[in-house]
Amino acid sequence: MAAAEAAPDYEAAEVYTRAFRVGALGRGWRRHLGPPDLSLAGEAAADAEAAVAAELGCAAETAAELRAVCSIGVLMSSDKEEDPDVIPEDSSLLTLQIRKKALEKREETIIVDRACRQETLAYEMESHAIGKRPDNPTDQVEEGELLLTLNIFYPVIFQKHKDHKPYQTVLVLGSQKLTELRDSISCVSDLQIGGEFSSQPDQAPEHISKIQICLTRILDLLRSNCYYWDSLKKHDRASSLLAHLKDLYKSAFFYFEGIFYNDRRYPECRDLSRTVIEWSQSHDRGYGNLQSVKMEDYTFNDLSLKIGFPYLFCHQGNCEHIIIITDIRLIHHDDCLDKNLYPVLIKKHWLCTRKCFVCKMYTARWVTNEDSLAPEDPCFFCDVCFRMLHYDAEGNKLGDFLAYPYVDPGIFN
């Protein structure tokens, strides 16, 4: 019988832990806890005095007394009319005194005090999956399952994000494969369209609009079902969407604790990590033994990870995202228990979309370089303004420029 593995603990105090097997954490907790703690059923009903007496080793009368003395009503206000929005005038609590001042100051400076759309979105994202249950009981998450919270950082695009990089927060189950997380990561670089189209603007693959993003996601879902997929591939729109890079360059890898997990599900996928491994092995660079394995063979429970330590996700050859696991815990009755909804996105950074230089209204769809007609390089245009400025009524190219279809990072808002 293997010795009990040590519980995770800090390697760098308050910053990150040492590496440990994720599955071991689940085993560790399940060893300590009994069925009532692990159960995903609702809150246990108030139980009989006999059960209380047995567990605490006291008399039944004592149990009844305990229930009365320790009831939560004892701590609540007897005044039913209290309004939680109103801070009591004569409170002795320092917290409330400070809060009151802050609220008063807010009232002075803010004219209309309500949630802006970013806040509403953030709250919605945080709570939309709470408590969800699957229609099919076989899709329910099991007791004792682990829930990991990951922060996936955007590749740094803007200077202003240098110090506080924007990130998405995703919840995954321990039993899920790495490929499921990989498929759920939506990065704008997947939607980029390669190629210079100044001479033939009409031939650029269809621009991405929000509806099309939705369609892309639906396509991903349907991909798993061969019947629908075959008939869809014949459809024009679908095939033009497929021309986007996500499908052209499917390779990707995760890097955790010295091992590269490469996506090898499709024949087009390549081992992107090979270069790194060869480089590391060519001389004694002090990086130890780096390995390369298949992403689809591993679940999160199989991994060795540090909590709070940055790892890497790389796709499109050079689009890199830092990944940090911020938390691992046992699944709870209040969590989303529908397996199919995982990985769940619970937080997203709001990126302002870049607007057309001319009209300042529509999101930019084209970017030009070395443009004799534009005041700056690079310059961004929406479709209408782009054509109006750069082409005449017959569609002939005016002036010298290079034009590329542009997908704004804020497209996922």
Next chain:
Amino acid sequence: MTEVPGLQADCEELLGAFREADTVRFERFAELWRERRFHTVFYGRIRALERNKLTKKTLEVAQQYFLPPYTFQIRVGALYLLYGLYNTQLCQPKQKIRVALKDWPEIHKFQQDLIDSQHYDAAYIFRTLRLARAFHFTAMPKLLNYRTKKKFQESECKEEFKDPSNRVNSLITNDVLEELMNIHDHYQKMKCVISADKSQPDKALSLIKDDFVVTLKDITLEHQEWQQKRMKLFINAKETDEITNKKEERTFLESEGSERANALARIKYRSYSAVVEASKSRRHRQVKLESSESGSCYGKSPSKKNSRRPQPARRRDEVQVARETVTRHIGMPVIMEEDNSDEEGVSLPKRKRRC
């Protein structure tokens, strides 16, 4: 929001009052809670998103008092506090209390202690929380996002709340002493066996002190007593400070005799621990009093005390200075070595060597 301003002070005030009450009964805690109307700590016009963050932070602050090194009474108070905060929170669904795997054995032991010592109300409350699914069973107590630049607020260690650190006692336990005694006896017997005179070992074989186990036990006891005395002094000093602030003239005249004795004792302490301030030309070699405290919040600059010279005239100053002395400079009792060098002596040459 990184912290809730004022919350730690309120929690410490409530736990402090509970400690004063010198009981672990929930009834008493509930009285104190109701007095302060603590359930209103969540009140105020707060929108849902911020309320979630606030509640999580509140539970986090309360939870830190639930684990060692805090005293048993404080931990029970923290349990009651968590119970109250969890049930009076306004979030729907409720925010949970995070428990890390590494802390669980301690918590389980705590629960067993409660049941064994028949503190039924505390045990019942812990059981209720568990059945209500109030806990998240996690890997680590807080979420970690690789914030290396974040300044850690020096968590105010309320000395009165903490158990005196029992490092010496946990090393030299009764079992260890018994074992040592057995080995020592066995060793003596072996020496006798191989000696010419079977009743006592040869003089040539006497390589250790015969009574070292007893001496070790005495030293351990002495350390424990010293720790308890220090704790008492600290608390007394704090109380004295309050008394000084409240009753101005009266107290001084009353127990003058004992006060003087106390003051003399404190001056003695101070003289053992005071250090001569180096002259300006040797500013970079400012002498430092090496305090043997571990992990205490005494780690403020020692130069502060140098400015507080003795002022025998004004009693209040003296007491206050003494308080500062007591709280900052309780050095370990000096162990006299053969060469009689005073570890915390004033001699500059010694300091120079060490610097």
